[in-house]
Amino acid sequence: MGQLAKQLGMGPRKARAVLVDLGILHGETEVKMVSMVSDPRQAKPEYSSRLRLSEWAVKMRYGRRVTAGKGYDLDWVTPTGRAYVNEMLAMIATPREPPKKEPKAVEVIGQLLADDPTLRQVDIVRLTGFSKMTVHRNLRLMGKR
Incomplete structure (x- = not known):
């Protein structure tokens, strides 16, 4: 993510926000059952969320999900994904003509x-x-x- 952010000329948070806006990243919530302090025999859910690559982005080979170990997952944006992001940002950045109004x-x-x-x-x-x-x-x- 850091390399992509540098390439885009922005910080990692801004790069993540751009990828979320483009739909490449989406939020995933993980639920882990942890034992309660008051009664260790009972468990309560502990929620955590993070941004992950969308399934369509993985299918289009814009990125890869990599499991590096127990509970440690990485998402890589491929060169094809970087090209797609650059193309989409160029389309967004180009000024468009306002739609022509129908005459009254x-x-x-x-x-x-x-x-x-x-x-x-x-x-x-x-x-x-x-x-x-x-x-x-x-x-x-x-x-x-």
């Missing part, structure tokens, strides 16, 4: 009338697909009819 009915009707002032209300309804009421209301607001 009054703008469409105004443009049609500017092009051809002899258009009737019925013609505007057929050309635009707006309802008769919408066309009538907008023409009235524009003072055209």
Whole structure:
């Protein structure tokens, strides 16, 4: 994780947060039954959670889960995974154009009338697909009819 964080130019916590946002890492909760101090014959659950590689990331070979010993598991991000993370961060970082807004009915009707002032209300309804009421209301607001 440290190497990936250095490559991305951020700290390990920020790198983990980025990987969680991309879905490569997810939280896993581990439950261990430990004996109670008051009565050693009874056990109570002790919970711990940590971030682990997601199953889909392992299947896509973006990382590997390695068991190094009893209770000591490691997750490695492979070079393919690093390339995927870089690609996704590049996509996120590129500025996108804001979605184009559909012109309002009054703008469409105004443009049609500017092009051809002899258009009737019925013609505007057929050309635009707006309802008769919408066309009538907008023409009235524009003072055209």
